[in-house]
Amino acid sequence: MSRSSAGAWTDPAAAAAELADAAVAGDRRALARLLTAVENRTPLAEAALRRLYPQAGRAHLVGITGPPGSGKSTLVAALIARVREAGRSVAVIAVDPSSPITGGALLGDRVRMQAYAGDGDVFIRSMASRGHAGGLASTSGAAAAVLDAAGFDLILLETVGTGQSEVEVAAAADTTVVVEAPEMGDEVQAIKAGLLEVADLVVVNKGDRPGAQRTASQLRAMLVAVPHVGSSGSDDRPRPKRPEILLTTASTGEGVPELLTGLDAHRAAGREGVTASARLARAEAQVWAILADRLRESLHDEDRRALSRETLAAVADYRLDPYAAADRLLESLARLPR
């Protein structure tokens, strides 16, 4: 992608190249701007990603998920501190289930950021989880690729593990950590069962609370009942062994060095092929989202807009079934030039 010296800021490709190169060179404001573009799926983001993608692939992408109240954010903060002690750089993408409109700052990234204000090797970013279906996996995958190209050693994808999309995001990481806490309610208990299937490592956080050891034992018993090799829902990656269970107390840092050791060990095992299918799932989510965007655009272009609108209205009024509607729209795609 070449850049003309004149009009660099009116040509999106040139502007994207400039921003991408600045982000790779260590300009954190450029990086932040790029991530905003990725989140908003602008043409600039597309051009920048085309440029950055081949420079990515070196970072270790770790998904961290768990039910509300399990202390994920505190654990992530403790992990950042440990990673920095080890002299490595770390970026966090916190998928925030609160609203982009009301501006919820659930995961408190601003507060957390302050502790590392002068440290260029820590980068924390929230992302809203609203948007069209499938968008979350694709957007977080693209954001991870940008941070990867920008040279971060470790990228943490933090999600609340109670929604389908949010769990998928964490599960598409190279290594997936499921965080639990002792003594949670029944509903949360049941959510656990689903979460355990995607876990490469299980962390019982708040390990200083009564019942922590009991929770770890219960989880061990549940894991016996969970299939770990072969298909696991939509996530087909093979697992070499049952996930390890670790106890941490994020507030004191207890168990956090062992967690980092566990992550490194999983990654080392991944070099022998374990993470390959996670990377394939991530690639598929991104390519699929782009294909879906293109298809959507085609259906809303000038030639088809009226037909699309009329067809959907007929389905909304139960005058037309959705299969007949899909056939009609596909036919229009084949018939009309794109």
Place this chain on the structure above:
Amino acid sequence: MSRSSAGAWTDPAAAAAELADAAVAGDRRALARLLTAVENRTPLAEAALRRLYPQAGRAHLVGITGPPGSGKSTLVAALIARVREAGRSVAVIAVDPSSPITGGALLGDRVRMQAYAGDGDVFIRSMASRGHAGGLASTSGAAAAVLDAAGFDLILLETVGTGQSEVEVAAAADTTVVVEAPEMGDEVQAIKAGLLEVADLVVVNKGDRPGAQRTASQLRAMLVAVPHVGSSGSDDRPRPKRPEILLTTASTGEGVPELLTGLDAHRAAGREGVTASARLARAEAQVWAILADRLRESLHDEDRRALSRETLAAVADYRLDPYAAADRLLESLARLPR
């Protein structure tokens, strides 16, 4: 769709027609089988939906969502009792975030079903929330259409309101109820803010607990800050006024008659156009999921399978960017016959 008298059970269209007609005629086992087919997206489901869809559109579809621990399930049980007292029929689709593999029965539909074992006018069904992105909205929409055609007056779509897909399901109903409980944790508190945007009615459940009135006041204050007319995330339907806040104590039934009155009032207002865009969003989710399935099939058919696999592997290895991959696959769709 005509049915040949010979070989009715080898021809999926004929089998679907028979099953669909039986479900409409009140055969609950046929209805259950049909919903299983819908959940598994079988060809039988497609044929049955094509037949049933034009018979749907009369039911009132109500989404009920809220954070874990807000008492949604108990509230739904109390609402069922009230609806039956009023002589109306009711079906529940409970979207269960636990796993289809470990077979979590979070929402305890079997237990709840027992209370209405002899009552053909109550039907309760769980649906797993795993599956490919966008699938949940489409599957629950299709299931609602089947129950609608089967003649249920009220259809309740119950989801845990902490995931993007799950909230979208509830928000695509004609009327969306957000359930809260007094005194929940910080993380849950923040989830609330996002949920309130989709609410047509807000219920503070567990109204007998200390702090219920204070929670209601806090919610009222939050609602002032939430925009209620015009765009609200991906959900563009206009809202005529701020959502009403109701107090219920599901365990005693207190406030539940007022909730049903509120639902009826919202529906009556909906007849003047409020729910039209919710129905359009539902139609769009269903048509879109079918289009996506067709596109996915095309990319995995014999002519393209090798190319698709190789292209995704290149993205997974960061040798190819996802936009270039999407362009390559779209080109293959245009070039090769479908």
